[in-house]
Structures are given as C-alpha cells and as structure tokens.
Amino acid sequence: NSGSRDITAAVVRGKEQPFVIEQARLRGPQDDEVLVKIVATGLCHTDLIVRDQYYPVPLPAVLGHEGAGIVEAVGSNVRELKAGDHVVLTYGQCGHCNPCRGGHGAYCRDFFALNFGGVDGHGHTAITDAQGQPLHDHFFAQSSFATFALAREINAIKVPEDAPLELLGPLGCGIQTGAGAVLNSLQVRSGSSFASYGAGAVGLSAVMAAKVAGATTIIAIDVVPSRLQLAMELGATHVVNSRETDVIEAVRAITGGGADFALESTGRPEVLSAGIEALGGLGMMGVVGAPKLGTTASFDVNNLLLGGRSIRGIVEGDSVPQVFIPQLVTLYQQGRFPFDRLVKFYPLEQINQAAEDSTRGITLKPILRIA
Ligand code: NAD
Numbered sequence: 001n002s003g004s005r006d007i008t009a010a011v012v013r014g015k016e017q018p019f020v021i022e023q024a025r026l027r028g029p030q031d032d033e034v035l036v037k038i039v040a041t042g043l044c045h046t047d048l049i050v051r052d053q054y055y056p057v058p059l060p061a062v063l064g065h066e067g068a069g070i071v072e073a074v075g076s077n078v079r080e081l082k083a084g085d086h087v088v089l090t091y092g093q094c095g096h097c098n099p100c101r102g103g104h105g106a107y108c109r110d111f112f113a114l115n116f117g118g119v120d121g122h123g124h125t126a127i128t129d130a131q132g133q134p135l136h137d138h139f140f141a142q143s144s145f146a147t148f149a150l151a152r153e154i155n156a157i158k159v160p161e162d163a164p165l166e167l168l169g170p171l172g173c174g175i176q177t178g179a180g181a182v183l184n185s186l187q188v189r190s191g192s193s194f195a196s197y198g199a200g201a202v203g204l205s206a207v208m209a210a211k212v213a214g215a216t217t218i219i220a221i222d223v224v225p226s227r228l229q230l231a232m233e234l235g236a237t238h239v240v241n242s243r244e245t246d247v248i249e250a251v252r253a254i255t256g257g258g259a260d261f262a263l264e265s266t267g268r269p270e271v272l273s274a275g276i277e278a279l280g281g282l283g284m285m286g287v288v289g290a291p292k293l294g295t296t297a298s299f300d301v302n303n304l305l306l307g308g309r310s311i312r313g314i315v316e317g318d319s320v321p322q323v324f325i326p327q328l329v330t331l332y333q334q335g336r337f338p339f340d341r342l343v344k345f346y347p348l349e350q351i352n353q354a355a356e357d358s359t360r361g362i363t364l365k366p367i368l369r370i371a
C-alpha cells in the first residue's frame with residue numbers, strides 16, 4: 001500500500017498486561033481518512049478498562065483515543081482538512097444514521113463497532129507488528145498511542161494554531177465528556193446546584209463547566225483529598241470526602257434538600273445509587289462512569305417517581321465535536337476552563353508509569369508526549 005510507514009506504538013498484548021513499546025507499520029490514508037502525526041495523546045481511564053478487558057476490544061491492540069497532532073496526508077475523499085492542519089482526534093461516528101444526522105454522533109448506531117471493534121468499517125486492521133502480524137487498531141477511530149495514526153475526517157477536529165496542541169488531546173474524550181455532560185446533556189442552569197460524584201479528569205471537567213454555566217452550589221465528591229483540594233481551586237463551592245462522611249446526608253444538607261443536577265463518574269454502582277438518593281425534586285442524574293458490562297445498580301423507584309427525578313446515560317458529553325471542542329479551546333484561552341491544571345506530561349516510553357500514577361490517584365490526566 002502506498003504511503004505506508006514505520007511507526008512506534010504502545011501495544012497491549014493480553015488482558016491486564018502492561019503496554020509494550022514496539023515498532024510497527026501503518027498503511028497510508030484512503031478515502032475519507034487522514035494520516036496524523038501525533039504530537040501528544042491523553043491517557044483516559046477508558047484505555048485502562050479496555051487493557052483490562054471490561055470492554056471486549058480484541059487484543060493485541062494499539063489503544064489511545066485522545067490524540068492531538070498535525071495532518072500529514074489525506075485520502076482522496078477528504079474535503080476540508082489538509083496537510084499541516086492542527087487537529088484533535090475524537091470518537092468515531094458513521095455520520096449517516098439517524099442519531100448522527102440529528103447531531104448525536106455519540107449515540108451512533110455503530111458506536112461500539114466504530115470505537116471498540118478493533119478494525120475498520122470493512123473488518124480490516126491498518127497496523128502490522130514487526131513480525132508482519134496484524135494488530136487490532138481503529139480504537140476510537142484513531143489508536144493514537146503511536147507516532148502516527150489514521151482517523152477519518154469526521155473525527156479529526158481542526159483547532160486553532162495559536163492553541164498549545166500538546167495539551168489539547170484530552171478535549172477529544174475525557175474533558176469533553178465531563179464538560180459536555182454539564183453543558184449539553186444536563187444543561188446545568190445558572191443559579192442551580194450541581195454535585196460531581198468523582199473528582200477525576202471527567203468529574204473535575206464537569207466542575208469547571210458547572211462554574212462556566214453559572215451554578216452557584218458546586219459539590220465535588222471523591223475519596224482522594226488532593227483531588228478535592230483541586231476541585232475547590234477549579235470552582236467547587238463544597239467538597240465531600242465520601243470515605244469520611246455520609247454523602248447523601250452531606251449533599252442534602254449543602255443543597256437544602258438535594259441537588260438539581262448530578263454526574264456520576266466513579267463507575268461504582270453504589271455511588272450512583274447514593275447520588276440518585278441525594279437528588280432534589282426534578283433533579284437529574286447523568287451517568288458517565290463505566291463499570292464492567294452487566295453491572296447493575298439499585299434505586300428506590302418511588303424516590304424517582306415522586307420527585308420527578310431522572311437518570312440518563314451520557315456518552316462523550318453528547319457533543320458535536322466540530323462545534324464543542326473549539327468552544328472548549330476558546331474557554332481555555334480565556335482562562336475560564338483551566339484544564340491544564342489536571343495535566344501531567346510523560347514520554348510515550350513511560351506509559352505504564354502514567355497508567356499507574358492515574359490508577360493510584362497521583363496524576364489526574366496523564367498526557368503522553370510523542371513528537
Ligand atoms: P478517574 O479515575 O480520573 O476518576 C474517577 C474518580 O472517582 C477518581 O478521582 C476516584 O478517586 C473517584 N472514586 C473512586 N471511588 C470512589 C468512591 N467510592 N466515592 C467517590 N469517588 C470515588 O477517571 P476519569 O478519567 O475521570 O474517568 C471517569 C469514568 O468515566 C471512567 O469510568 C471512564 O471509563 C468513564 N468515561 C466515560 C466516558 C463516556 O463517554 N461515558 C468518557 C470518558 C470516560
């Protein structure tokens with residue numbers, strides 16, 4: 001295939017196995033694909049749950065789904081992007097099913113296949129390892145733990161060249177998820193109360209967005225004191241350490257009866273149950289935290305019914321990435337969305353250290369510098 005090239009990639013060879021840095025080969029861009037020279041890629045909790053096979057992405061695979069880089073070459077059907085453009089890579093969507101046409105690509109009919117299938121739309125991989133064996137790829141339509149990645153034009157989002165590209169990759173997933181859940185899905189109102197269950201990268205992005213939206217009571221709940229401290233600096237008006245305090249009582253007391261809006265990003269069903277209990281009348285709970293497939297949570301049906309409360313699942317902040325990611329860049333540049341406070345940079349070679357620091361609560365949002 002013309003345009004194929006040698007790349008360096010972090011490969012997961014087996015369930016719960018560390019990432020291995022390998023030399024591999026990536027084919028060139030076809031049709032609506034863009035080849036992107038990756039500058040940096042965020043590490044999201046979702047990469048780790050796939051490494052550990054909560055979601056059955058076939059292995060061996062190249063993961064990575066918060067890539068940022070520079071367009072190197074484009075396929076013959078690419079219309080707007082060109083070599084040299086700065087892009088943030090985001091989730092894959094088909095672009096022509098009803099949810100995609102309605103501006104809800106995160107609920108694309110083919111979302112699971114396009115983002116977790118480990119192959120392209122035709123069942124093929126684009127990467128081979130040093131022995132010539134195929135590696136599963138197209139993870140979130142990018143597989144960006146590598147020096148180069150193939151994306152499609154629809155999930156490569158052009159960003160301004162005066163923004164710091166090495167910082168922007170997490171806008172493609174974790175940051176967009178927390179901020180979009182608040183601004184697009186829940187539509188947190190000015191003057192309202194918001195509770196963020198989890199003060200990780202997603203939860204703190206939600207806290208910053210709730211401040212942008214004008215919420216006047218913003219509660220961050222976590223078990224890591226340093227994260228709660230940072231939450232206060234980013235806009236939380238109250239914090240609750242759920243290891244030390246009864247969360248339901250605390251949130252009800254702070255809000256005078258229950259939160260108007262809440263977001264669950266810990267992935268723990270008991271935290272979700274508690275958060276639903278601590279909603280006020282007409283309160284809305286958004287669910288973004290991802291447990292193992294098949295996990296169930298319980299709630300008091302009459303508590304939901306009588307208070308007119310609701311629960312909704314949210315993927316990727318329900319954003320139209322072409323619209324929302326540039327908006328987040330502008331908010332960042334204006335100092336109103338300081339997500340750089342969450343970030344620590346690592347070289348790609350230290351990806352396992354970055355993963356461990358993330359799991360242990362030392363680093364909120366690792367970004368791997370690649371070029
Ligand atoms: P993270 O690990 O940085 O954040 C999770 C936070 O939950 C941590 O700060 C942790 O201390 C806290 N926590 C754990 N147990 C707790 C408990 N019992 N009570 C209170 N807090 C507790 O992860 P992240 O990158 O912020 O991602 C959060 C979740 O969102 C993950 O499950 C991830 O897979 C998921 N995610 C979903 C989407 C989506 O589109 N729905 C997108 C990105 C990430």
Ligand code: ZN
Pocket residue numbers: 044045046047065173174
């Ligand atoms: Zn993610």
